[in-house]
Amino acid sequence: MSSELTDLCRYPIVQAPMAGGVSSPELVGAVAEAGALGFLAAGYKTTDGMYNEIKHVRRLTGRPFGVNLFMPQPALADPSAVEVYCQQLAGEALWYETPLGDPDTSGDDGYEAKVAILLEDPVPAVSFTFGCPTRDTLDAFAKAGTYTIVTVTSAEEAQCAQWAGADALCVQGVEAGGHQSTHRDDPQADNTGIGLLSLVTQVRETVQLPVIAAGGMMRGSQIAGALAAGADAAQLGTAFLICPESGAHPVHKQSLTNPLFVRTALTRAFSGRPARGLVNRFITEHGPYAPAAYPQVHYVTSGLRKAAARTGDAQGMALWAGQGHRMARELPAGELIELLAAELEAARVAVSGRSAE
Incomplete structure (x- = not known):
């Protein structure tokens, strides 16, 4: 894990920002307290709503956390x-x-106003979805001491984020639940996408930024696979949906493991x-x-x-969900982090043992 990410979290685990109330302050606070990096989702919230949630998280934990912003969308x-x-x-x-x-x-989701608030009262990390901010915006966050992460779905998007001055990339494979964070919505690409491990490798060979892998992971062994492919950390969303701290609707939580789906x-x-x-x-x-x-x-x-x-x-x-939704485990967020970390360590030990044979 890169030194900057190490400063933000003890484990190479990031809780994905899930809009619509799922990434509640309680979930983010519990994840942060357990040693991972939690993210609030500012998408679809008012500026005041975002700021109130930031203050709520600060009351719950003194550990680092992040806020995710939706980029404004062109009128196409x-x-x-x-x-x-x-x-x-x-x-x-x-x-x-x-x-x-x-x-x-x-369609701008109050982007400029939210950026202004986050520059005036900085949080440790800010990530971006559906596009890449300008260099001026990323430079302003750097001056404020905020670690910036741009979500990408291709090596080309990763290059653009590196040129713009992002600190890190969230590399989203096609397995991920929720919205695909393509920078350009191509109507001809609805059912196409690159699998996570292939995408991580492509991005690693294209840019020099730290990589946070995202897409369908539910177990520590899968996190180990992403790290072995070149990622510095793994971002999980669906794995946290079923946690009691999650703000997901009860029907949404039940549906993840319902045999009907x-x-x-x-x-x-x-x-x-x-x-x-x-x-x-x-x-x-x-x-x-x-x-x-x-x-x-x-x-x-x-x-x-x-x-x-x-x-x-x-x-x-x-009912947004990644491809690994059937493996969801109903655990408090802190216990889930500890279990994922233990599974990750066990996977690493198993690999090192096989290498020594």
């Missing part, structure tokens, strides 16, 4: 395609007795951007027709998702 969506999708969702609106949301809600898929059905979730009725019926329109589709379906959650209807919820 075809309004007519969004309108056609809204017409297709009319039956869902009737079923859940809730209107569709406004697709013209702002046997596979995941990348879909635009809920947000207009490829994201990996448990395959349910909504994804099956609407995924093939959802346009490349983020965040417009996200806002259109927001009320539907909330209504499904209120009624406990897993078939209408966005």
Whole structure:
């Protein structure tokens, strides 16, 4: 693990920032206290909401933690395609007795205001999703003493992040749950992507920045595999979804190991951007027709998702999950960190033992 990451966490384990309330202050605080690096998700929150959560985490722990920001998205969506999708969702609106949301809600997620707050009152680490900040922004964070991490899904994106001045990369393989953090949303690449270990190797051979591997990992032995491939640390999200400190909806937590949900898929059905979730009725019926329109589709379906959650209807919820979701373990976050660290050490010992033979 690089020296900068060592300063942030004792174990080479990062808790992924999961938007929508999953990465609660309680989860981040518990992860930090256990010796890993926890991340708040500022996506879809107001600036005040983000700052209140930062203050909450600071009351829970004095250890380092991070905040994740969504990059502003260009206005590339075809309004007519969004309108056609809204017409297709009319039956869902009737079923859940809730209107569709406004697709013209702002797509910048309050980015500039959130950056200003984080520069005025810095946190130890800030990561970025859906793009790369400008050099000026990354330089400003460096001057504030904040460690910056840019999420990438290709060697080309890794190069751009290195040129812009990022401190580290979160390298996201196609196995990862939730949104694919591509810097450019390519409508022709919905079901394509690079597996984590291959991607880590490609990035390692392209840039010199520390690498945090992300994608489908649920066990310490998998973390060991990512480190052996060249990563400095591993980021896990789905593994923490089922923790009691997680803010995930109870139905979401139960669905991870429910035998009704046997596979995941990348879909635009809920947000207009490829994201990996448990395959349910909504994804099956609407995924093939959802346009490349983020965040417009996200806002259109927001009320539907909330209504499904209120009624406990897993078939209408966005059940984001990585490919390893069946291996989820219902443990407090601190115990999960300790178990992952023990499994990682056991895997390392096993490899060193085989090497000595």
